[in-house]
Amino acid sequence: MKATQKHSYLKHSTKALVISLLLTGNIGYAQTKNQVIDNIVKEATENSQLENLAHELMDVVGPRLVGSPQMKQANDWAVTKYADWGITAKNEKWGEWRGWERGISHIDMVYPRVKSLEGMQVAWSPGTKGKSIVAETVVFPMLTDSIAFKNWLPTVKGKFVLFSMNQPTGRPDYNWAEFATPESFEKMKTSRATQTTAWQANVKKTGLTLKTLPAAFEKAGAMGVVTCNWSNGFGSNKIFGANTKTIPTVDISLEDYGLLYRLTESGNKPKISVHVESKEQGLVPTFNTIAEIKGTEKPDEYVILSAHFDSWDGGTGATDNGTGTITMMEAARILKKMYPNPKRTILIGHWGSEEQGLNGSRAFVEDHPEIVKNIQVVFNQDNGTGRVVNLAGQGFLNSYDYLGRWLTNVPESIKKHITTNFPGTPGGGGSDFASFVAAGAPAFSLSSNSWSYGTYTWHTNRDTYDKIVFDDVRNNATLTAILAYMASEDPVKTSRDRVMLPVNPRTGEPGTWPPIVKPTRKGGVN
Template sequence: MSVTNLVKTAAFAAVFIATTATLADDQPPLDDATIETARTLRDAALEEDTAYNLLESLTTEVGPRLAGSPQEQVAIDWAVAKFKSLGFDKVYTEPVQVPRWERLSEHARVVSPFAQSLRVTALGKSAATPVGGVTAEIVHYATFEDLQAADTADIEGKIVFISNRMKRHIAGRGYGPAVQARGRGASEAARKGALALVIRSIGTDSHRMPHTGGVNYAADIPRIAAAALSNPDADQLERILKRGKPVTLHLDIQTKDHGMVEMANVIGEITGTTFPDDVVILGSHLDSWDLGTGAIDDGAGVAITMAAADLIKRMAPRPKRTIRVVLFSAEEVGLVGARQYAERHKDNLKHLIIGAESDFGAGPVWALASKVRPDATFVVDKMAQIMGALGVVRADRVAGGGPDVGQLGRMGMPVIDMMQNGNQYFDLHHTADDTFDKVKPEDMRQNVAAWAVFTYMAADWTGIF
């Protein structure tokens, strides 16, 4: 579906939902004052650069912050200090046990028939090759499914290459199918006797920047090294393979597994006036991959959610329920902080009124999706209507809550998706090019404006989502 069609469909859905939603007897109405304040916050957010400045600070003063690394601890200290200096009512951390993995070195080169080096990066949590690397013939599969269907005899003693291409899509729908190769390729190849795995980067750019990202090793299969070639280098390897001669690759990936370390989720709250125990959760993740400075993934989300809560604290009457900004630890290495957060708070679910997550870069919000009770949709419809001035439409899909907040969503917490335009997100995602200069201040303002509307209305309305 084209982007235009998608927007039209969503706009049509907005009309449909707005005219069919009915106000149930047992749900309170939205106060005019709540609506008026939400509009004021929306307009005020467009006049200031708090989020952009927070992102500049995080990416400059902390930089890369790989899960479990000393730099993640620096980020945790940064976040605690920022919440405090912004004047949040409560600032605290909750411990998280995190696996610490470290990238040491990575090299790939075609040995024959056309000797040349290739741009490569180790996938996150990848095992190392033997010291000095491995040299072996390449066996090529177009997709992960082709590898699954392949015979062991074709793979034993070789390096598997999966060349699937990620498709560009506003909501990132190309990611799920393509990322199978990254997540599951190594164990599938190892099961059939491969020495290592290389994949085409899971990304939509044409730069020589390989995209890292987590590997999921199966428990009962030997761990082999797994790496991604940049997209032009994967193209090059495919052209070499098309010549029909055996292709020998040398791959040298050195990494280190440090075991478990203690990190933390960082939490800042604005306390509600009437129902302080009832909480609206704004999520994002504080860790990043190590190659860039984690500006779009997920420094932007950290900055947007902190700034939205800060704006409400400064410019609005206190909402009736508590706003809780949660900066999750170690998302990239397996949703580690979010899973431990959900486990810790699972008995308090009835007080987690609704949640949303910002973890899709720094592009503008274009659609609002929800997973709420039918008799609460009128509140979300009104949020979308107020966000309409920002170019946001009501989306005709069920929200998931994002990777981290979605852990609570699966347990039954209502969720909202503030869907961002992700057309460019996967050009930069998990690469050395994920840096601050790529972020537009006006897009950060637009995000904060939309988030302030959602957050304030969710926290000030007293009904049940």
């Protein structure tokens, strides 16, 4: 070996040794005094099943609209998956919902030129009965009063009604803030605010609402309703449900909606062809999927891992709430492998119809008072793919004690991101933890950071597998498994003492705990 080669070899060998020692030191530092926790971290890190779970749920099953065949397929998939891990699981019926299955959506402009449009029918939209409907578009006009509206209404006959405000810009505000002059940005925002106020006032002049106007168009003979529920980000639209019974409702992208709107206003009389297919299936049963790892010492006390299973169906429900779902499934898998004999029973609740009002979890609370009264804790995860960054006490006076004690056992790499707020105030809605809080059970939201959730994935057409940040979801599954283990092992039953709520400044009355709300058990029907 030449001298220069020998020097290079020694240099790299020394560097490799130093790196090896540093890594060994880091691994040693990361280990705790608790072998179960170390095993949980190791399994979550080295044998994660999250990517496979996400693929099977989001790509293969797809979106999980309440009442759809895909929702029932997801329920059955979860039961089978738990069985593969040696965990008992079942589908528990809690109600019925209007059954509807999405089919294809083809929307094209055919005059004054041909262009395929980006869009889709919204949930529970009527189909076009195997045909393509071709008609002109008409713009919902600016009105003086309800009489003007009644005089205009007959003009919708035989046409598609463009029934959304035409946005003045397709660029989100952060893009303007980065590139526009301050004067231009302010001018745009002022113009948009003025336009939005005028639009809202215009709707009120009809004497109807955004929800009831489509039925008026339908009654007047419109061929369909076209909306653009832009989500303030490039390419993202919110996709909710239809308010028509016999004619289709479709939502199209801001870019294509604006094109149709401008062509209509300028007198070019655009025509669109709409072919949408869907199946009505009557009332169908709806389920929660409940999995259980039975406790050995206190089987009648419960640690509940909670996430809603349903989604809207503009995308595939990846971050709302596919990531919450697979977080709880992965935590359960890890616990079954590394902590197979918990002291308390660990339940995993995958709730239905959260999107329509927490119905599945509210039904569970109503149907299982014997469980609710013996809940040690509920951990719920819902709001997107990001790592958990906030844990609030939900108004439970002593939550700082038990949550604080459990958190001390969480590795610093996970714990350092989390801000706590004790005792906090009770959440009355927002996600399924609120169903349990209302019943007085200690239930907490594992709240994650944004990843532009509100704009780009919350209820949008862009809520798909590719938006999942698996490092953050692994973080959350590890955190959940450790907290569940600590809650199960804790020799002390959690306190349900509540904080005294401050006076409501609007009423002058003392604040009150959120009331228990009854679930809607027959939904989607009039």
